[in-house]
Amino acid sequence: MATILSVSGSPSAASRTTGLLRHLDARLTAQGHEVVPLDVRALPAEALLGADVRHPAIAAAADLVRRADGLVIGTPVYKAAYSGLLKSLLDLLPQYALTGKTVLPLATGGTTAHVLSIDYALRPVLSSMGAAHIVQGWFTLDTDIALRPDGTVDVAPAAAEALTQAVDQFSVALGRTSLLAAAG
Known part of the structure; x- marks a missing residue:
């Protein structure tokens, strides 16, 4: 199947966002995809803030993006x-x-009140970075994500169902994009 880069943009060590991504990574892995996690907070701050695209960690992150068939960005x-x-x-990646x-x-x-942040800020x-297909994103309330001490999460049933649908739609779209790329 496809290689997916799962990117967490959370600066927090105890992050609901990262926990939610890793929870969804398991579903994508079960569907046969290879999932590679990338926590941006683990990259060197001086390289990120100094825009050092030659730093080995930044170059490695850019290479992960290049090699991925798809990305889940949280x-x-x-x-x-x-x-x-x-x-x-994102600013350090090629245009x-x-x-x-x-x-x-x-x-x-x-x-x-922040539900439209995906459509008006991130999308x-x-x-502009050339994504072939941006599937319908999903916003999850913090109160729907319970972070366990081990970093895993429990997701409220309604949110879990919506996230499952979003991940499944992504997986299907990823398959279509891969088929088009192979045919072209």
Whole structure:
């Protein structure tokens, strides 16, 4: 199947966003995909903030993006937008780093007032980077994600069902994009 890069843009060590992504990674793995996790917070801050694209860790992250067939990008919402940490990484990638890729944007936040942050903040950036297909993203309230001490999560039933549908749609779209790329 496909190689998927699962990117967490959360700056927090105890992150609902990261826990939710790793929870969804398990579903994608069960569907036969190879999932590679990338926590942007693990990249060197000085390289991210200094825009050091030659730093080995930044170059390795860019290579993971290049090799991936699709990306799941998760971010907490701060000030009605995706995290600055995620922005730092996206800014260091080549302009068209997402060309030919299928992308699933996900966001977490404390209030439904931020539900449009995916469409108005994150989606335009992903589109400008050449994503072949950006599937319908999903916003999950923080209160629907219970973080366990081991970093795993429990997701409220209604949110879990919606996320399962989003991940399954991503998987189907990823398969279609892969078939088109192979035919072209």
